[in-house]
Amino acid sequence: MPNQLHDSASEAKNVIRTHRTGYDLLLHPGLNKGTAFTEEERDVFGLHGLLPPHIGTLENQRERRKKALDNEPTAFGKYSLMRDLQDNDEVLFYSLIAHHIEELLPVVYTPAVGEGCQRFSEIWRKPRGLFISYPDRHLMDKMLANPRYNEIRCIVVSDGERILGLGDQGAGGMGIPIGKMALYTALGGIPPHHCLPILLDAGTDNQALLDNPIYIGWQHHRVRGPEYDEFIEMFVAAVMRRWPNILLQWEDFAGENALKILAKYRDRLCTFNDDVQGTAAVTTGTLLAAVQATGVPLKDQRIAMFGSGSAGVGIINLLIAALKDDGLSEAEARQRIYAFNRHGLMVEGDPALRASQMPLARKKEDVEGWKVDTAGPISLFDTVRNAKITVLVGTSAQAGAFTEETVRELARNAERPVILPLSNPTSKSEAAPADLLKWTDGKALIGTGSPFAPVEIDGRTVRISQTNNSYIFPGLALGILVSKARRVTDGMIMAAAKKLASLSPAVQDANAPLLPPIGDSRKVGLAVAEAVGMAAIAEGVSDMKPGELGDELRKYVWEPVYRRYELVKGDC
Ligand SMILES: O=C([O-])CC(=O)C(=O)O
Ligand SMILES: [Mg+2]
Numbered sequence: 001m002p003n004q005l006h007d008s009a010s011e012a013k014n015v016i017r018t019h020r021t022g023y024d025l026l027l028h029p030g031l032n033k034g035t036a037f038t039e040e041e042r043d044v045f046g047l048h049g050l051l052p053p054h055i056g057t058l059e060n061q062r063e064r065r066k067k068a069l070d071n072e073p074t075a076f077g078k079y080s081l082m083r084d085l086q087d088n089d090e091v092l093f094y095s096l097i098a099h100h101i102e103e104l105l106p107v108v109y110t111p112a113v114g115e116g117c118q119r120f121s122e123i124w125r126k127p128r129g130l131f132i133s134y135p136d137r138h139l140m141d142k143m144l145a146n147p148r149y150n151e152i153r154c155i156v157v158s159d160g161e162r163i164l165g166l167g168d169q170g171a172g173g174m175g176i177p178i179g180k181m182a183l184y185t186a187l188g189g190i191p192p193h194h195c196l197p198i199l200l201d202a203g204t205d206n207q208a209l210l211d212n213p214i215y216i217g218w219q220h221h222r223v224r225g226p227e228y229d230e231f232i233e234m235f236v237a238a239v240m241r242r243w244p245n246i247l248l249q250w251e252d253f254a255g256e257n258a259l260k261i262l263a264k265y266r267d268r269l270c271t272f273n274d275d276v277q278g279t280a281a282v283t284t285g286t287l288l289a290a291v292q293a294t295g296v297p298l299k300d301q302r303i304a305m306f307g308s309g310s311a312g313v314g315i316i317n318l319l320i321a322a323l324k325d326d327g328l329s330e331a332e333a334r335q336r337i338y339a340f341n342r343h344g345l346m347v348e349g350d351p352a353l354r355a356s357q358m359p360l361a362r363k364k365e366d367v368e369g370w371k372v373d374t375a376g377p378i379s380l381f382d383t384v385r386n387a388k389i390t391v392l393v394g395t396s397a398q399a400g401a402f403t404e405e406t407v408r409e410l411a412r413n414a415e416r417p418v419i420l421p422l423s424n425p426t427s428k429s430e431a432a433p434a435d436l437l438k439w440t441d442g443k444a445l446i447g448t449g450s451p452f453a454p455v456e457i458d459g460r461t462v463r464i465s466q467t468n469n470s471y472i473f474p475g476l477a478l479g480i481l482v483s484k485a486r487r488v489t490d491g492m493i494m495a496a497a498k499k500l501a502s503l504s505p506a507v508q509d510a511n512a513p514l515l516p517p518i519g520d521s522r523k524v525g526l527a528v529a530e531a532v533g534m535a536a537i538a539e540g541v542s543d544m545k546p547g548e549l550g551d552e553l554r555k556y557v558w559e560p561v562y563r564r565y566e567l568v569k570g571d572c
Helices: 022-026 039-044 058-070 075-086 090-099 101-108 112-118 134-145 170-188 225-242 255-265 274-294 310-325 330-335 355-360 380-387 404-413 433-439 473-483 490-502 518-538 546-556
Strands: 010-012 015-018 130-133 154-158 195-201 247-250 270-273 303-306 337-340 391-394 418-421 445-448 455-457 460-462 564-567
Touching: 039 564, 058 075, 058 090, 075 090, 075 101, 075 112, 075 170, 090 101, 090 170, 101 112, 101 170, 101 518, 112 170, 130 134, 130 170, 134 225, 154 170, 170 195, 170 473, 170 518, 195 225, 225 255, 247 255, 247 274, 247 473, 255 270, 255 274, 255 310, 255 355, 270 274, 274 310, 274 391, 274 418, 274 445, 274 473, 274 490, 303 310, 303 380, 310 330, 310 337, 310 355, 310 490, 330 337, 337 355, 337 380, 380 404, 391 404, 404 433, 433 445, 433 455, 473 490, 473 518, 473 546, 490 518, 518 546
Parallel strands: 015 564, 130 195, 154 195, 154 247, 247 270, 303 337, 303 391, 391 418, 418 445
Antiparallel strands: 010 015, 455 460
């Protein structure tokens, strides 16, 4: 019997061949069809009696689950139901999402996933993905060796230290790799059995978790310094031994670690950090679209980057590349950007600057002669006023940081100011779109990190675009996997950003939203994947021929439909 049949399904066209029968089959979320097993399959696989007599369809099943969701009043309750469904029947889970994408993405992903992580210990039920804790680090090879993981091609890994804007959630951070990989499949069409979410449990400094008797993680303060670096190194080495061609996505590591890890590993394997590069691509893509709508080229915009964690640094680096594409030199490009840490505008000589922030600081002479209201670090308001900022981007996790005074000042500098409060989840957003539109007389072009309802203003309805990396990472991953890219280059990230910008409704109509509707995310994912694959080929990190890519993409993409099952006799 071929090895891949040993512990997972092998798909040949629309047939699944498996040795599992009875209870064992029904308990496997990748194989379970519930009441949709046919009469013949119930005979062959020994399912009679384990299932009620009704033979259902995927449509019946969706209806049943949708009713249960509709009856659940809270977002967390819905999240919990969807997590259970995913661990019970993956085809049904993805089919339900595909049919209600606008409604269910905010349930399985941001913002509900935030509370899902905070309360992960309350709802932990079944194994999904891998928990690798620091005390178990010497068992890594053994854990990864399980034949269940033979078909894995991509991993999303977190250490739970900076979960969205919610800080350290310890092992509860596993909700994020699970949620991101759900979008790999839902939006990128990546087969679920190719995906492995991993949580590296290096402890937690969240006291509430350390004190909580039902906390599922390692109840210990975070391991830091050389021990932490060694833990990450052991992990990467073990992953590369097991799957030499793996795609490894880093997610929600604390800022300094995120940047350090990315710099250390990006030339050693096929890897990217979504908070650094995915967020950078969606933000740059949105800005490229927005500037077309404003009629003022990117090189003539003045951008305030409020927040300089992993996302802020990633965005600035990609924006500099985009400004250079627009004809500026590196030095001129840097002059266009005003970057903030939590104290204020970063200016050279400030002892509070971290190493990664130094290159982002303004020169002292840039701010000399500014009229400022407050002593100490320069505020966002004073920067907007003095530097005549036209674009405001927030990655600070400081709710309400874009105040009325600041936004009204911004509106004096541009006919159509661009405002992107990107912090997640909704409770951390730097501003609410309804306020931004009110304070700018409806003129602001807005993109938010979390989903927001449309806003009524001056008799029109403004749809709010969700500038979330979900427009990028599923397609980026798909493009990488299909082109068999060996590395993730800056050119591939920029190609994703530009492709997204080209799909913007605002490019056709300056009053339309900046990004395509969430309901089109799957189409966006495919388009981004193709652009990424082409860039990988152009940059020499993929050996595929450009003409082959489209066909390979279409062949690879997985659809949530039930397949016919055949029993394979095995010795296990
Ligand atoms: O997950 C999201 O919605 C966006 C993201 O990566 C983050 O906020 O860390
Ligand atoms: Mg993230």
